[in-house]
Amino acid sequence: MIWFSDLPALTNGSVLSMDQNQLITNLITDSRKGSNVEGSVFFAIKGPHHDGHLYIKDLYNQGIRQFVIECEIAGLSTLAGCNILLVESSIHAIQAIASAHRSNYNIPVVGITGSNGKTIIKEWLYQLLSPDYKIAKNPGSYNSQLGVPLSVWQLQPYHQLGLFEAGISEPAEMEKLAKIIQPTVGIFSNLGSAHDEGFESRKQKAEEKFKLFENSTIVIYCKDHLLIDEVAVRSNKKLLSWGFSNNADIIIRKDGNYFLISYQNEQERITIPFTDSASVENCLHCVALLIYLKFDLKEINNRIAMLRSIPMRLELKEGINQCQIIDDTYNNDLAGLQISTEFLANQHQKKTKRIILSDVLQSGLPDEDLVKKIAEVIARRKVDFFVGIGELLSKHKKYFPSSSTFFESTEAFLTDFDETKLQNEIILVKGARPFQFEKIVNKLQRKVHGTVMEIDLNAVVHNLNFFKSRIKPSTKIMVMVKAFAYGSGSTEIANLLQFHKVDYLGVAYADEGIELRKNNISLPIMVMNPSEDSFNKLIGHHLEPEIYSFKIFHSYLNFLDGRESTIHLKLDTGMHRLGFDEGDIEELKGLLIKHQNITVASIFSHLAGADEAMHDQFSKQQGEKFFRLANDVSSILPAKPLYHLLNSPGILRLPEMQFDMVRLGIGLYGVDPTQERIGALKPVATLKTFISQIKTIPAGESIGYGRRGNAEKEMRIATIAIGYADGFSRAFSRGIGKVLINGKMASVVGNVCMDMTMVDVTGIDAREGDEVIIFGKEFSIHDVANRINTIPYEILTSTSERVKRVFVAEGI
Numbered sequence: 001m002i003w004f005s006d007l008p009a010l011t012n013g014s015v016l017s018m019d020q021n022q023l024i025t026n027l028i029t030d031s032r033k034g035s036n037v038e039g040s041v042f043f044a045i046k047g048p049h050h051d052g053h054l055y056i057k058d059l060y061n062q063g064i065r066q067f068v069i070e071c072e073i074a075g076l077s078t079l080a081g082c083n084i085l086l087v088e089s090s091i092h093a094i095q096a097i098a099s100a101h102r103s104n105y106n107i108p109v110v111g112i113t114g115s116n117g118k119t120i121i122k123e124w125l126y127q128l129l130s131p132d133y134k135i136a137k138n139p140g141s142y143n144s145q146l147g148v149p150l151s152v153w154q155l156q157p158y159h160q161l162g163l164f165e166a167g168i169s170e171p172a173e174m175e176k177l178a179k180i181i182q183p184t185v186g187i188f189s190n191l192g193s194a195h196d197e198g199f200e201s202r203k204q205k206a207e208e209k210f211k212l213f214e215n216s217t218i219v220i221y222c223k224d225h226l227l228i229d230e231v232a233v234r235s236n237k238k239l240l241s242w243g244f245s246n247n248a249d250i251i252i253r254k255d256g257n258y259f260l261i262s263y264q265n266e267q268e269r270i271t272i273p274f275t276d277s278a279s280v281e282n283c284l285h286c287v288a289l290l291i292y293l294k295f296d297l298k299e300i301n302n303r304i305a306m307l308r309s310i311p312m313r314l315e316l317k318e319g320i321n322q323c324q325i326i327d328d329t330y331n332n333d334l335a336g337l338q339i340s341t342e343f344l345a346n347q348h349q350k351k352t353k354r355i356i357l358s359d360v361l362q363s364g365l366p367d368e369d370l371v372k373k374i375a376e377v378i379a380r381r382k383v384d385f386f387v388g389i390g391e392l393l394s395k396h397k398k399y400f401p402s403s404s405t406f407f408e409s410t411e412a413f414l415t416d417f418d419e420t421k422l423q424n425e426i427i428l429v430k431g432a433r434p435f436q437f438e439k440i441v442n443k444l445q446r447k448v449h450g451t452v453m454e455i456d457l458n459a460v461v462h463n464l465n466f467f468k469s470r471i472k473p474s475t476k477i478m479v480m481v482k483a484f485a486y487g488s489g490s491t492e493i494a495n496l497l498q499f500h501k502v503d504y505l506g507v508a509y510a511d512e513g514i515e516l517r518k519n520n521i522s523l524p525i526m527v528m529n530p531s532e533d534s535f536n537k538l539i540g541h542h543l544e545p546e547i548y549s550f551k552i553f554h555s556y557l558n559f560l561d562g563r564e565s566t567i568h569l570k571l572d573t574g575m576h577r578l579g580f581d582e583g584d585i586e587e588l589k590g591l592l593i594k595h596q597n598i599t600v601a602s603i604f605s606h607l608a609g610a611d612e613a614m615h616d617q618f619s620k621q622q623g624e625k626f627f628r629l630a631n632d633v634s635s636i637l638p639a640k641p642l643y644h645l646l647n648s649p650g651i652l653r654l655p656e657m658q659f660d661m662v663r664l665g666i667g668l669y670g671v672d673p674t675q676e677r678i679g680a681l682k683p684v685a686t687l688k689t690f691i692s693q694i695k696t697i698p699a700g701e702s703i704g705y706g707r708r709g710n711a712e713k714e715m716r717i718a719t720i721a722i723g724y725a726d727g728f729s730r731a732f733s734r735g736i737g738k739v740l741i742n743g744k745m746a747s748v749v750g751n752v753c754m755d756m757t758m759v760d761v762t763g764i765d766a767r768e769g770d771e772v773i774i775f776g777k778e779f780s781i782h783d784v785a786n787r788i789n790t791i792p793y794e795i796l797t798s799t800s801e802r803v804k805r806v807f808v809a810e811g812i
């Protein structure tokens with residue numbers, strides 16, 4: 001138990017005000033995550049792009065009364081009835097508190113680190129051990145300097161085992177995490193290239209990671225990783241190694257489809273239900289831990305055989321009757337429920353929200369307490385309809401709103417639930433594994449016909465943060481979501497951007513803006529090509545037109561007839577596309593003086609060659625001209641409008657010209673449009689399809705329309721379910737295009753057809769139904785674009801709307 005009065009000693013902080021001592025139950029770091037008020041403490045964190053101190057008043061208004069802050073802010077003394085602690089670093093304070101909390105528990109805790117596999121190993125151990133232990137673990141991959149203390153804070157008196165993973169990107173971080181997790185048992189998964197840049201050498205990285213196990217009684221690792229072995233042996237710790245080499249403690253032999261495990265005098269053949277080497281390695285770490293926990297090898301085999309692969313993410317899918325489905329059918333525990341319901345709460349595309357939830361199994365809490373907790377989480381998220389499935393929820397339905405419905409089992413739901421009730425809703429489907437909720441998702445989702453564009457929402461956030469790190473904190477961001485957000489799905493992307501508080505959205509046409517408004521996007525939106533017939537709609541939906549010529553300005557003024565409106569002025573400084581020229585400025589000023597009903601929100605221009613150094617001199621001239629003309633216009637305005645000039649390549653290459661705002665486009669979607677390929681961006685879109693059929697074609701035969709493909713020798717040909725109508729250009733015909741199948745490149749044979757394409761899979765391990773990647777993380781969109789002499793912009797935006805978009809986000 002930690003009380004507010006304990007914090008000064010734990011954190012070296014000083015109390016600025018103390019109203020009433022409270023028991024601390026809840027640590028909050030994100031002002032957007034609505035939470036319990038009683039016992040909550042908000043930690044204001046000041047980062048390069050975000051300052052938690054700005055939200056203290058909001059939180060106060062929500063009822064929060066305990067704050068830990070890093071600097072004094074104006075108006076603090078006006079907040080009556082608060083406990084306020086001033087510390088040097090709020091993150092260090094949370095770490096210290098979590099560490100003190102951990103020290104109160106005398107239970108086995110497994111600490112997992114390494115470059116890859118941490119989350120999977122942790123989740124599998126959870127699956128393997130939850131029949132025997134009440135377990136606390138990190139939700140998802142909350143393994144950072146902040147994620148770890150928040151995870152460890154969840155430890156409760158009824159827990160019997162902790163499973164915590166720790167991730168680091170620089171030296172000195174692990175010592176802090178070690179003090180928080182205090183693992184009694186360590187697992188070192190492996191050592192790869194991730195975060196190499198933060199360390200002098202791989203060896204230094206291995207040593208740093210090993211610091212997690214400073215006070216562990218034993219460390220489990222794979223002896224075949226020589227660097228890890230070296231560091232482990234030198235540590236003088238008690239070790240339990242496994243490996244394919246003979247000097248490991250647990251010796252593994254591959255034996256056909258089995259793995260022969262030898263430990264001390266026992267041997268057992270174990271079935272691992274995965275074939276890829278990463279999964280096998282992760283499984284063997286689990287085997288080693290179970291051996292350490294004294295499970296019998298036969299029992300280990302039984303349990304390992306039941307492991308399922310872990311979709312470490314939530315998927316947002318199109319459902320029946322205009323619904324959207326959040327597919328989260330892998331597991332269900334209280335921490336995961338927080339994450340998924342928060343994801344649901346952040347989706348504003350649909351007004352009506354519903355949760356279909358199974359019982360939470362093996363929580364360790366008494367039944368009724370558990371149901372109360374679930375009901376609390378649901379109540380906090382303002383859900384319109386709740387559907388509970390399982391005996392436990394059904395038995396305690398009194399804790400849920402009266403609009404809720406209950407079913408004893410998944411089968412009962414599938415037969416009795418009337419799905420025509422679901423119209424235009426967003427539905428979270430979350431269930432523990434034994435409930436087989438994938439059957440529910442199957443029933444409620446619109447069938448996806450093979451070819452999908454997968455959009456990684458975490459990558460979008462990563463890229464947004466990367467661009468924020470490249471500009472001054474005060475510079476605003478307009479994100480261009482024109483052309484269906486560069487093919488990525490405008491409403492979902494806009495919803496995410498709204499949550500992450502960008503300043504503006506930009507679209508090409510009024511209709512694109514209206515679509516966003518219909519999906520509850522309330523950010524200011526600039527429309528670049530407003531047409532006369534759209535003026536009415538612009539006003540009706542609070543869309544702000546770009547005014548680029550006298551013709552459009554006059555017709556807009558006529559239409560307004562004195563009504564007020566906000567506009568954006570576009571100047572042409574050398575792109576020679578749209579915009580007012582230098583010679584127009586005087587007349588423009590005259591019009592603006594005359595029409596005081598017009599508010600100029602911003603003045604902007606566009607660079608013609610921001611992506612290439614050879615044009616830097618020209619870009620600079622554009623910048624200077626822009627500044628001069630914009631100042632001239634502003635001189636007659638009552639308030640200075642925002643100035644903006646830079647697109648994505650401009651932000652990367654010419655940040656000195658960022659003015660008041662930047663216009664981020666393709667970079668958000670993970671494509672670096674410059675030659676520099678900074679490598680820090682994460683690809684957002686993966687276009688994939690599948691193999692419909694495979695044939696062996698004898699030498700001498702032709703393939704496809706116009707008989708343009710020829711089998712010079714016998715060939716294996718796969719027909720894949722994508723064609724030019726999906727946006728797979730016909731220019732990829734006859735060997736120009738390549739696709740990725742099971743890690744191998746396969747060339748297009750013959751002409752691309754409307755809905756299908758034939759590719760050469762001779763010598764590739766490919767089967768009917770296998771996945772085919774057209775572009776994505778593994779096969780960069782730059783390479784794909786180069787093959788047909790175009791640019792990534794065109795490849796991204798030409799994927800047709802008939803290809804379903806599936807949105808994925810980190811989950812569990």
Ligand SMILES: *Cc1c(COP(=O)(O)O)cnc(C)c1O
Pocket residue numbers: 480482528606646647648649663664665666667673
């Ligand atoms: C599309 C567009 C952008 C964004 O360009 P990217 O190169 O995709 O970053 C910026 N400004 C204007 C005027 C645009 O039309």
